[in-house]
Amino acid sequence: MDKVKPKKHLGQHFLTDLRIAQRIAEAVTGHWDVKKVLEIGPGMGVLTDFLLEKDWDLYLVDIDTESIAYLHQKYPKLGEKIIEGDYLKKDFAPIMNGDYAVAGNFPYNISSQIFFKVLEERAHVTEVVCMLQKEVAERIASPKGNKDYGILSVLLQAFYDIEYLFTVPPGVFNPPPKVNSGVIRLQRNSVQNLACDEKLFFKVVKQGFATRRKTLRNCMKVFNVSPELNADPVMDKRAEQLDVQEFVSLTQKIQESWNQ
Template identity: 70%
Template structure:
């Protein structure tokens, strides 16, 4: 089997270090009773080999035709489990009706979009174990009050407990990326839904972080903050100083003032 050429436009960096692949696969816990795992971007199956040792049933989502042919030849028994196409656009409900986990060495150029998709699928995605650019991994796992903390941190931490597992140097990839990588694990928490309008919540979070140096009083001006909030000390803080519950509280207040309950 000819090796697959890594393609720059797909952000492909193939992991070559087997011990790291094994650690990533072993970090999948099967939380929430997930019987299936979807690996995003398996490439030549370095991580796949170890995921196959886990008890869950494995599915592969791959967009690269050359990789797909390689995977079909390498894993003939998985042919029906190889989903061709872009995970971001895939109709997941055709494949998974039940809870499932996601694993993978995410393409760096779309890792944030993958997480927004995970949020859309949060009622099914019980766990995510992935490798991505270290900065993004740290940001997602970062607690409030930290300069790395941002929009994705809040949105994901609303529904997942997040743990930064370990860092990975560039040299263990072909081709080596220009940045370090980090592996994180997201475990679905007990929150079924937020106690506020969730689309407004997302807007408030994005608005709050829109200008990080401003206090919330200034960054949330466009939301016409209600009188009842004007004197609230929270508005003198910056977005990075608020946790999920604080943003839910702000969203509730803005909602009430608009007459939505």
């Protein structure tokens, strides 16, 4: 098999620039001394080649049957570590058997879903180094007060330290996407549990950004908060003005208001 044809319905844009692939591979640090790496959507293995040079305990997962056949032919020694399946639907905890890092050139159409899956697996995913649409990458790494700051920014920054590493132009892909890409690195922080009900925290963050132009007083009506909390100065702010700890504090206040 000479090559794999990129498939539009899978959002495939294969990286062709070896220097960029090398930079992405070198950005994987083995955070918390983790040696296992799961590459999502390896395609024809351009990034895989450089990850293998680093001697990681490497696993590959791809939903594309053609890519899987190509990868088995190219990397026969990986054997069962080449996994055909959907990362979003597969339980990788028993497969990886411990902590692991995630790397990859994420399909634009499912990149946000991949990060929500990472959040679910945060007890085991210690690091993520990936390339995705530049706007999404900037949003994830954005600090509070920025127009790009949103739901994924808060939820991921609650559990990961995030760096925007570099921008990648469309011309280094086959086929070229219509937008620039960005490479980011997420490294697990020391937070094991938030100081509030985490399910409620997720709901509060999502509700806050559902109508981001409105104040929190308007956004939080669905939670039936007490008159005292409704008068709190924090309710005069908009969601993009709150950092992670301020969202944790708001979640605590909502919980307390129900007990008054």
